[in-house]
Amino acid sequence: MRDIMRKEIRLSASPLAFLFIAFGLMFFIPGYPILCGVFFVTLGLFHSFQAAREANDIVFSALLPIAKRDVVKGKYLFVCFIEACALTLMAIATAIRMTALADAAAYRANPLMTANLFALGIALFIFGLFNWIFVGGFFKTAVKLGRPFVTYIVIAFLTISAAEALHHFSGLEPLNAFGTEYIALQGGLLIAGLLAFALMTFLSCKKACGNFERIDL
Amino acid sequence: MSIVEVKRLVKRYPSFELKEVSFGIEAGRITGFVGRNGAGKTTTIKSMFNLIHPDSGEVDCFGRPLIGNEKEIKKRIGYSTGTVNWYPRKKIVDIVRVVSRFYDTWDDGAYKKYLELFELDERKAPVELSEGMKVKFNLLLALSHKAEVLILDEPTSGLDPFSRNELLDIFTGLKNEGAAVFFSTHIISDIEKCADDIVYISKGKIVAAMPREEFAGRYSKEKESLEETMLRMERGDFDA
Numbered sequence: 063m064r065d066i067m068r069k070e071i072r073l074s075a076s077p078l079a080f081l082f083i084a085f086g087l088m089f090f091i092p093g094y095p096i097l098c099g100v101f102f103v104t105l106g107l108f109h110s111f112q113a114a115r116e117a118n119d120i121v122f123s124a125l126l127p128i129a130k131r132d133v134v135k136g137k138y139l140f141v142c143f144i145e146a147c148a149l150t151l152m153a154i155a156t157a158i159r160m161t162a163l164a165d166a167a168a169y170r171a172n173p174l175m176t177a178n179l180f181a182l183g184i185a186l187f188i189f190g191l192f193n194w195i196f197v198g199g200f201f202k203t204a205v206k207l208g209r210p211f212v213t214y215i216v217i218a219f220l221t222i223s224a225a226e227a228l229h230h231f232s233g234l235e236p237l238n239a240f241g242t243e244y245i246a247l248q249g250g251l252l253i254a255g256l257l258a259f260a261l262m263t264f265l266s267c268k269k270a271c272g273n274f275e276r277i278d279l
Numbered sequence: 280m281s282i283v284e285v286k287r288l289v290k291r292y293p294s295f296e297l298k299e300v301s302f303g304i305e306a307g308r309i310t311g312f313v314g315r316n317g318a319g320k321t322t323t324i325k326s327m328f329n330l331i332h333p334d335s336g337e338v339d340c341f342g343r344p345l346i347g348n349e350k351e352i353k354k355r356i357g358y359s360t361g362t363v364n365w366y367p368r369k370k371i372v373d374i375v376r377v378v379s380r381f382y383d384t385w386d387d388g389a390y391k392k393y394l395e396l397f398e399l400d401e402r403k404a405p406v407e408l409s410e411g412m413k414v415k416f417n418l419l420l421a422l423s424h425k426a427e428v429l430i431l432d433e434p435t436s437g438l439d440p441f442s443r444n445e446l447l448d449i450f451t452g453l454k455n456e457g458a459a460v461f462f463s464t465h466i467i468s469d470i471e472k473c474a475d476d477i478v479y480i481s482k483g484k485i486v487a488a489m490p491r492e493e494f495a496g497r498y499s500k501e502k503e504s505l506e507e508t509m510l511r512m513e514r515g516d517f518d519a
Binding site: 117124 | 367
């Protein structure tokens, strides 16, 4: 798997996939829907899939002395790697906003979602959606990118809108807690996001391996 | 026993069918896989690499079925397909650095030898290469891991007569080193120049799979060239 990952990074990946990791730092921006940063990270990944398709990467990989399912696993591994890098930046931004900048006026006056553990949980959920809808959808044909990406965009923005709106409903204000307020609830929501990500990625990868075995390249 | 055995491959498409394709590839011999455009050559070759899933039939390599032994078998087979661009904007040296790690049989000496022989510049990207040089780059990858069998899809198409001749000489050299070379073509003179065996496919069906001399003895009329024989057979006239 190390050799496959090396191939993904050195040959298949678009530089934009790495560059767009920096959008994780959007978690610092006040007065902006921070979860859009998650979407931009996946936009870089989408471009990477597009570039790999134009470079005949899938057929090339299937010809290497590896099992066909390892081609799929390699792609998921690369996607998760980029997502983990972006999530690390988001986590750093969140940690700073929850501690050193917890009382910063710009953040306190922010009518939009604040960067907290709930936001990180939703970020994980959106990454899970990308892996499930887009990556899984791509491996139904190993060629067509448009439909799975458009489906993902619609569902991702509905999720972002819902996440942004939730804390405005009565009783759901703790979702937008500052600092370490409601930390137990926030931590629970982060774990829930992590579990949803793991489940969506695992099930999607398993299905994609089966689909990829069946399609003609 | 053949080192690669294709057994009764069937693949049905709405407008085309591969009909119980069977043949073998022998070690130390060059096999020409000939047929007109659309006869089923690429479909057959892709099935031999599990890139296409046949409706029935199987492929055995080195005495083992391909399915279930893909990883080990692919290490011993080299594949090249015409002028397809792999990673067109990456430098050859970067592609090779990655690919070489997948093969424990990768031979840097052979890589340097063929790089020089093919006059390829490893600092160039495939997009900067001519059609002929692209074929040579694909061959370079296949030859540098000491493949025991080379399966080449239309390696001579798009090449000028000089490069074609050069390539066919390389096939002969590889055969002399003990490798099996299996190449598809619709250029019958390529077969006449170097093939020991002929596998002739027409409309998805194997018409003949035998040594070249046997083929000529069975199907060619007196003073008829191989090309004339095949053109006649393609018209449906099989009487020698």
